[in-house]
Amino acid sequence: MTETMHPNQAAPVVAVVPFGSAPLIAAKVIAAHVSGYLNLAVETLPPMDIPPDALDQGRLQHNAASLIQAIEAMPLKDYFKIIALFNVDLFIPLLTHVFGEARQNGRVALVSIFRLETHVDGSSPSSERVLERAAKIGLHELGHLLNLLHCDDDRCLMYFSGGVDTLDRTAFNFCRYCRTALRRALAKPWHP
């Protein structure tokens, strides 16, 4: 990307921000994958407090849309995209829970490791597996921020995973079609 960039154009930087007690190591692993897979500059920021109004008192889960709205309104400097990492249970009204959430072409994506720390049978995965799952979701949600839709190819990171078993079977790669879409999205000029 860098070689085609106009000299006056700001280089896009992605921020990965751990919220509450989300583990910094997971934020760093997501950051490393964003940098490695998409060749983007990435900063991992110090932990921030979870926006207080996003906890749904009835469901005792955090409302993903409210969190995205609150983080979009935060005075974070001009990052290209922001990946916010949580270890609380996230939901959107239509679903019991989500692993992550992002609006198409939006600026803020959420990832939560809350549901990643258990296998479908209730047993505990290794910490490496949890980090791998978090990185897959981080790349998937960043794909949405770059306007990618879900992909029918179950060997692609944009394939929709409703459960950790599907997520584990999903290849750690974007398919050819999604890679082209990513390249196109990242080639567009960006202004802070």
Ligand SMILES: [Zn+2]
């Ligand atoms: Zn998705």
Ligand SMILES: [Zn+2]
């Ligand atoms: Zn794909």
